[in-house]
Amino acid sequence: MTARDPCHEELTEIVAAVDRAGDLTKQLLTFSRRQATNARPIAIDQVVASTEQMLRRLIREDIQLTTEFEPDVGYVRADRGQIEQVLLNLVINARDAMPNGGALRIAVGVVDVAAAVNDIQREPLPHKHVCLSVADSGHGMDAQTASHIFEPFFTTKGVGEGTGLGLAIVYGIVQQAGGMIDVETDVGRGTTFRVYFPRLAAVDPAEVAVHAGDAGSLLFGSETILVAEDDDHLRTLIAHALRKAGYGVLEGSNGEEVLSIARNYAAAIHLLLADVVMPRMSGPVVAERVLAMHAETRVLFMSGHSEDAVAGFGIDGAAPFIYKPFTMDGLLMKVRETLESPQDDWPLVV
Template sequence: MAHDFNNMLGVILGHVDMAMEDLPTGDPLHNSLQEINRAAERSAKLTRQLLAFARKQMASPRVIDLNDIVSATASLLQRLIGESIKLVWRPGAYVHPVKLDPTQLEQILVNLCINARDAIDNMGQIIIETGNTSVDDISTCTINECLPGDYAILRVRDNGCGMDQDTMTNLFEPFFTTKDIGKGTGLGLATVYGIVRQNNGFIKVESEVRQGATFTIYLPRHHVEPESSPNTPDRESDRTPDTILLVEDEQMNLTMVKLILERQGFRVITALTPNEAIIRANEHEGDIRLLLTDVVMPEMNGRDLAIRLLNRHPGIKVLYMSGYTDDIIARHGVLEEGLHFIQKPFTSGALIAHVKKMLDQDNAPN
């Protein structure tokens, strides 16, 4: 279902982008198209959040701003905790960037907020805060597993029933729960702990009976390296357009992506099946700079197709795309380090940026 839904959203996003590009400035239809675009992007985001909640995504760390992710997730969290509990969001100023999979952060927030909700009897309040801190001397640090350094912090507080010391001692043990049978698996906080430790962070828990609980998560500050500015060739000045072999077994997606690429001046060879792609590639006279292929297709998957084509066209670069969840994609071997992948649905801008970046990196791995 996620695959089909992502494919449909991709078609909507692609055609809306192209329609907006063609409209003259000030056209009254522009606002309507923007609303369609925003609705499609919100739908795509909701799909990602639901998949993260179902643990169907694999970790893909990137540099993120905690405030951006919490702000975008707040409406989902409010729906999860219900109208009787007030959600208060207090973003800190200039919070350190961290390197983390955004879906993992969303999963942390969901589990902590559900845990807080279950600790509140009827009416209550959950407060989410962010900020910065430093750990200078581990000998004075009262938090287990802490290391010196700069950290961004994510804090979730509630005014629920609180916990005694025995409960706090076993809090992160898998399958440990104080909830009634059938009302909890005991995996929520264990999952939070696993994600935080996987990303070299640690957790501080403060609570007393009838005094609520506070979970403070410390995530290492990511020091962003300054990007170099190499002199890359201007693709617009090329005498002949680059040729891209596009392989997609959904006709609507094939047509939409072909239009996006052609509007940017690329020459596009299309195929609905891997075997057709091999035939078209062998018939083509001249270089094919890039193979843009779906991952899960009849006859063979995208990775096998790429290997077949690389034997005949060793210089071809490969960009994989898919609307399937990561656990399924991983079985087809396209999430390995060094391979290029773009998740459906994508905007036309994101696709073109990815394609141009690959084509401008002549020595990049396929």
């Protein structure tokens, strides 16, 4: 469909609304600490650099954005999507604090820290940390307001202008990553948020390389993938995206159908993409039985259920996993990552 098509604008708005709904779902799950995460070594300075153009579009033209990175910042272990969410929420908060324009500075550096000065809810964590700071020249806050900003549903914005979850979500993500957050503010003098993440002393180059390559090359392949998903519409979308990316695709809507396909398919099945929760037979049980027939098969689980619910099926953080809702590009990258990971790095937990 071209941009001139009369339905293009309406469909674009529909897609944007779906994306917003997906983002809200992820935020609510993060807030309740029930969202499955994909923690891995990431470079926060690279996250900021790669999202800078998007951030510039997010703020107004009367706000001057500058970024500053120390050399050799290193890596932290966190979920990249959640770090992007932290950055996005802090930038939105800074933008809204400068209705008449101003300056916004994002910096990344390495610091030795015992405890964040104003992080009254956390114990000291002596360690070398990567510090992400977001500073604005906005109206600032008094001490009373600042003492409540991480509380759920607390907001200084008008009705309909904010959910009061933005900073609470930031705080939850930072805690989940083992970090701390500090705020320095004063009325009329702006606000600076500093987020501290434990810096990794060492990283596996292979683990970093899987995610540091050209994203375009991670979207295509030629292997055979067996999709186990009971939602017909979602399974059709997934199968279409995989075929378009060059993969051979087999489809099953329930455990019995998937096992029948595996039993009668003589060639290699390189990957089983399985929903965790399906009627009559769960994804992990299906995976165990498929592996008994096809030892070469790797497994990637997917689910929209909470982390606790997924763990109830015997899946922990070691098993390759992607949580719903996801984009097709995100799925294709995770498929490629699972297929290319070293054999010992993809345990099946059932």
